[in-house]
Amino acid sequence: MPNTPFLRIGTRGSALALWQAEHVRDLVCRVHGVGRDDIHIEIIRTTGDRITDRPLSEAGGKGLFTKEIEEALICGAVDIAVHSAKDMPTELPDGLELSAFLEREDVRDAYLSPVAERLVDLPRGAVVGSASLRRQAQIQRRRPDIKVINFRGNVGTRLDKLANGDVDATMLAFAGMKRLGIADQVTELLSEDEFLPALGQGCVCVESRIGDERTAGLMAGIDDEAARAELLTERAFLRMLDGSCRTPIAGLARFARGKISFRGLVLQHDGSAVVETELAGKAEDAEAIGTVAGEKVLQEAGEDFMAAVRAHG
Known part of the structure; x- marks a missing residue:
């Protein structure tokens, strides 16, 4: 049928989600010689987009940003769904799989503030806004004297709140800022060694x-x-730790010359305690590396540590 699209892409409607969907469309067009008009982008509003009055960790976690899109995929309304990898639950609905990981962007977190040029320079009692429990815990680990509050909304909303003085600082994924063309608004880029990113950060x-x-x-x-090997490692680690928006977990895998090196950690919600591990091996064993790393963290942390983390969440 002449009016049937070559491919139908399901996505959220935020500026960043649309950038990601259009990026996938452009890649498919270039690799497979298809016209852009032959690939349709379908905007689907998710439960996570509707909930703005409370932390996602209280409402159900990561799946809130994927549920409706996955339903459209299962029923055949779209052919593929495009997501930020860090938003993806480790368990997918029956019948679905992750079929592509795109080349990864910069994984670092960006600190933004009109008050201080660096996170460490914020005055005592400053207020930092973040919806990420991982960021909240790592911020408080470095600066237990400042206050961290929940800070929901898309990138534009959070930047507006920052400009209006609702908080003294906030943090965003640098990859998203680059993709939206607002990287010049970054006050400080936080080293991945000192401030470990979310598992999957920077990957579509x-x-x-x-x-x-x-x-x-x-x-x-x-x-x-490279992105596939890194994400398989990170998602296996997350799966072992029962990771969700309710658990402060961070980690990063790096692929080089057929090998994977991985560092991961889990924190208490106030940053007061952390358990971390490092592991390396062949890229073909990516999932096994992530699984073993998760097992090591669980063993070292112990039941009391993990129970405290999960109870808080």
């Missing part, structure tokens, strides 16, 4: 139906080897 992933061989073939053409 594609979800599709298991058994859809045509779509799988199209996605294989845009899949990035």
